[in-house]
Amino acid sequence: MPVIAHYSLIKDDALVVDGRATYRHEDKEAGVGAFASALYKHMELSYLKFFKMDNLSKLGFLAAEALLKAVPDFADTPKDKTGLFLMNAHSSLDTDERYYETVANDENNFPSPALFVYTLPNIVIGEICIRHKITGEHAFLLSEQPDATLLCNYVRNVFDENAVDAAIAGWVEYYGDKRHALLMWVNRQPGQVGATEFTPATIQQLWTIHS
Template structure:
């Protein structure tokens, strides 16, 4: 692929607000994540029966991805050749704590499989892939801070070697009461250049 790459669109979820391309889609006056994400799910017409069984990291990533992908009509209704490259700093730590707490409880030693299944950060990629029929490459990186450079290099490698037509990538982090999602879709379409400065600028909005 020799075509210049661009960011088609981007989504932020933070501070009880969901925004697309910098414009708020949904916001609520609540600091409680579960109250906020449940209300956002209903307002944005997400429609995925497994949503409320997910851990918080997966809910966060899934909702941001759904905002970006559900109106993408440029690809077929069947399998879509969109790769996923996500990153964060806390891995699945929020769920890991719950899993460890159940193991440490002598009265409830055997933890719930519903919790255990989410003790890997890339499980959220699986949920996104199932909903949107994505079967391309995927990776989940753990960084101390957001790294525009690595996301850019890895994304461009996937596209230039024709391993994907588009790449959904970004940062999705959940740890205790702190949460933040910034996902964006990269392809040959769009008006925002795919470079470190633009990725960083959008992340900081």
């Protein structure tokens, strides 16, 4: 039975890792761009590609940075056996609208390729994979609400098939200035300190206590 060994959460102005608030942005009303830049600085990251990402990718990227820093054995996990399973409600709609503004602008009609490449929700998976050299199973699923049952069942199927040894699973949503990311590090090592069984109920519980 896989376990939730660690988790990271970004909600509004806060970053939480394994239940501890590790960062709180001073300006509660800050837009996602300002928040992401401040968190990037706070985490002392140095990764220039971050600055060309769209908001959804920045959010997922930062949540993954925080999560994987908390995973002591990540370096030893085979990257082709590491999975990445994410969901959200609004796909890449924030960037879709930004891209379409460059199409529908009559005076300055230059559709932006730099925006267009971010008009798919799974690009955030691609960005996290590039950063951490993860090459394993993945999926981006859409659901109006976090669907703990589906996420849990499918990720367990992939574990049962031995297609992964460990996985990042969770929710990364950004639309209309609402940001919410919850990433879980799921692996097969029971008995770890703080480890919780990976079940629909435990996933739901994490979602509920942090929303």
